[in-house]
Amino acid sequence: MSVEIVNTLVVGGGQAGLAMSEHLGKHEVPHIVLERHRIAERWRSERWDSLVANGPAWHDRFPGMVFPDADPDSFVSKDKVAEYFVDYARMINAPIRCGVEVRKVRRLTGSHGFEVETSHGLLQARNVVVATGPFQVPVRPTIVPETARVTQLHSNAYRNPGYLPEGAVLVVGAGSSGVQIADELLRAGKRVYLSVGRHDRLPRAYRGRDLSWWLGVLGKWDADAPGPNTEHVTIAVSGAGGGKTIDFRRLAASGMILVGRTEACRDDTLVFDGGLAKNLASGDVCYLSVLDEADAYVFSNGIDLPEEPGARTIDADPACVTDPIRELNLAEAGIASIIWATGYAMDYSWLDLDIFDANGQLKQRRGVSTEPGIYFLGLPWQSSRGSSFIWGVWHDAKYVADRIATKDTYLAYKPPEKRESISRPHIRVF
Template sequence: MKDLRKHYSAIIIGGGQAGLSVSHYLQQQAIGHLVIEKHSLMHSWQTARWDSFTLVTPNWQCQLPDHPYDGDDPKGFMKRDDVVAYLDRFATKVQPPALEGVAVNRVSLNSNGKYAVKSSAGEFSADQIVVASGGYHLPIIPRMAERLPDRLFQLHSAEYRSPEQLPEGAVLVVGSGQSGAQIAEDLHIAGRKVFLATGDAPRVARQYRGKDVVEWLDEMGYYEMLVDQHPLREGVRDNTNHYVTGRDGGREIDLRKFALEGMELFGLLEEYRNGDFIFRDNLQANLDHADSVYCNINQRIDAYIASQGIEAPPASEYTPCWEPNQERSELNLVDAGISAVIWCIGFRPDFHWLDASVFNGQGHPIHKRGVTQQPGLYFIGLPWLHTWGSGRFSGVAADAEYLVERIKAYQRQQDAALQPLSEQASA
């Protein structure tokens, strides 16, 4: 980057779609800023997705600032390489003033009210800081993993690429959220023997009554629901996403169907002891919970169709295609022929570099629509930042535009405070 300065009106930390969306609106307002990215722009999309990855939301929901989906399949689901290309085109449009390959080591507030940014490329300062590094930083791997045999191949879902990456043998997939369910399916389709340790993740239909469920929910206003309007309030930010897939044109995922086809399902993985994996006896409860959410969403769509007098195909009722006869609570590693374990149990946030008293006990930032109680400090790109759509390509533009308005207002306030009293009186 040319003409690198030491002080900026705003510094954005993170060069993904959220950070670049903020840069887009800052440029429109002629507010000087710098984007600092630890790797390369859109790095996580390029490196942290498996080979068969697809979006789980339809392409038409890709609505980045002045960059809507520009392909010929709006109701389809972009594959990983297509998503990367879409985001690269967005970055080319924005042309952010960015430093790539630069790690931020410390951000703190000086006594003069400016933010000091220490990085691997030197020190900078800013009037305001936008944290756009997301909330998925540290892969969660339980301590029991340390006691598994050295011969066992272990990796986190963020490192998974394809079945060919794993040694021959059966695979234990731990976790049934979006990543776990889709990775288990990927291995299952490839003919691998899969054991799946389930959790309490909900599921959703792909198509229902003539439309993709996402289209129905969008029409019903669900993606514009404010976090304050949700029954759980801020607690909804901790919810696991519904599992579904955009693979092969999009379809729902039913773990019961996998079980009919030979995948072995278990409850929550609790322990590893003397060569045995120990599971909680809650497989039935996990499956029933996922199905109850699935059915509840369909019923809400039914009610909406009825209330609006919409002509649509008739409603249908889900019937479980498989039930566990007797839940198994133990699985012997050797007897099962397991050669690999994939941990699909999420991430922890890591904002250790940010010296600010704006975090809760779990390390998540406390904010109102991305605005923290510390003046000039903002977050973007987090689930349920403001609405359900905040964590999707459909909602980041509105979040970014709102934050830039706040940044602009704060800048005006600071500029006014610096004016001599005589100038303020004559203004």
Template sequence: MKRADVVIVGAGQAGLALSYCLGQIGIEHAVLERGRIGERWRSQSWRTLRLLTPNWLNALPGSPYEGGDPDGFMDKSAFVASLEAYAGRWQAPVECCVEVLSSRRTGSGFVLDTSAGAWSAKAVVVATGHCDRPMIPFASETRGEPLSLHASQYRSPSELPPGGVLIVGASSSGVQIADELARAGRRVTLSAGKHTRLPRRWRGKDIFFWLCRMGFMAQPLDALANPESARRQPSLQLAGRPDKADVDLATLQALGVELTGRVRGLADREIAFADDLAAQIAAAEAKQARLLAEIDRFAGGERPCRREPVPLPSARPERLSLTDGSIRTIIWATGYARSFGWLEPLALGADGELAHQGGVTSVPGLYALGFRFLRKRDSNFIGGVGADAQAIAAEISLYLGRNGRQAA
């Protein structure tokens, strides 16, 4: 049986950031990764994906951005290479292709069963990320024709069957995939539910410049009026395009994308949509207007021109047949759920999620990192995970010290 004081599960940006922080305070640990470093970036995203956040915002602990394009957007292959370089620079003790099958507390520590044998640890950190198990509504009803896949399975327009594409979901992934497919000449229908519209740039700066400068991204969880509601907010309709252009419902309509409301049902090989597109657009416009007004008050000076609202299409399909050949592919940009079946039930809440307060669970020695709103708004952002990693490293150091292991 292999041993480590701390086992970190996951070698994405969260797990590597914590490895650096633990190394800095002399805590012996291991990072177990079921694939390769940054595996989800490699295998669960489309080929042309770029980070949503500008390069200057993507620093990890001990590794500030020092490149020549701070306002650019790194593509996924470059980001994976940067994670590998980061792990190599700090000699992170990563063991790749080791899947953790179960973790259970025994006495004063944990036993982890893995695909490469058993491990024991005094503390365990779940750093598997917020995007774990793809969610596909009506999965059983969409088997067979047309092709039905989750956004994490989409790679490029050329790898889809010829013909029309229905995309369900208008958050970050949905609008970016719709944009790519429309530019490739595909007929695209986008089913838009709740979404968050923001400009890529405002007052001559990237939108994240303002969100960070105002303290919005670092806003702690206890400062939010309704943290659970905040966790359920959809991701921003943004894209990391080299031309820094907007990608939203307005730009998609200009490319010929047909908009409709959220999916309300699927029966008899026909998909039905709710008549709520106008309400969803209005809610997104109101939220955007409030935030941009806050930025304007913060920045002062002359207020920029008002951003044009998303035009409401005059005709919207209420139903689409899945048998007449008009739709050959459905892409479900409908988010993710977490899968914690490998953890002991005491660690989970009634909803099956890992129960924690700021990354500290009720199971002594068990911690979480890299989840959305773990401690603050940007907890699952590349540039936000570092502060959380430092805090969790401090918690682990205290825990090990109280349990007979003094950190160096």
């Protein structure tokens, strides 16, 4: 059986894979992109119906193409994001093959490169770029047993309020996904409990500029990755409804019931920690610190932007915060559904390579692994805060493509052939 040989294989046909293909193309590095489903599949089928991008159209895009027929300040729907990437792949003529799953990657024995097992056969590649993104395996805690009489699903399986059975809903997770889903359910008339853990809260916009703009001028997109053993803190920000600042107290005033972090379930009774008020206060500190930095930037640079004193208003804690619920019986509360907006984990079990440390973490720096020829793209904080965003992954791809092209230049080097010296008669000069 013949084995296809390629210079560089890119695994994944989402935003990371397409960004990688564009930069490899600019370097004239021969490559193919393998996608197991369709281009930008996770935007299509693993998100809820009303999801929009978390950044405005002028910002959350690749430099080479704007969103067609979209207000630059609007937040584009998930379907339009998927269409954008299909159009982009066509524009750059990406050599992408859909419907091909990569099942195993292992180093070739006694030869340069890797053997790649796919659903369509074997191939060999000098370089492999893993561009499968950060949203691979949904993390769903096992706190509530499957025997409980309640529907449980991860946020990636939620579609719309009509998707859930009648009854109240508990949403676990105070990041962007959890808050947007909880707000949508509340507006649909559901009784909603929102389990709030530690989080950072950011302004959607301030003084006439979107958060994306402020993060740019304040240099926060370029923030380095948190150090090892640093606790992950989720970010609460939303582009839903035209974009608005997430305010947990105002959600409570609208009828949402806030509870602390979900800790346990005993005899169909949920147990929440007592840190709700502290977590809200910590989120406020983050929120106000961004406003402080923005005001200082405006003052020091003499920028004419309107003041917005109302943005600093922090409402009083509602009753569900001052007198928090610590235990909640599922049946008595009428909770029929639990949505776990608890994030994702990576799955690299198909990489049969020595690229993991003792803690199971990837041994890599800015996407360049310790295994020569293996690269990663789309990792959270791969180079900075912006790495997981559409525009950020494009810039990370340029760095990785530069490394691949540079290495190939070294491998292609051949020293010039040495010319045989011509013996000449010795002439004595007087």
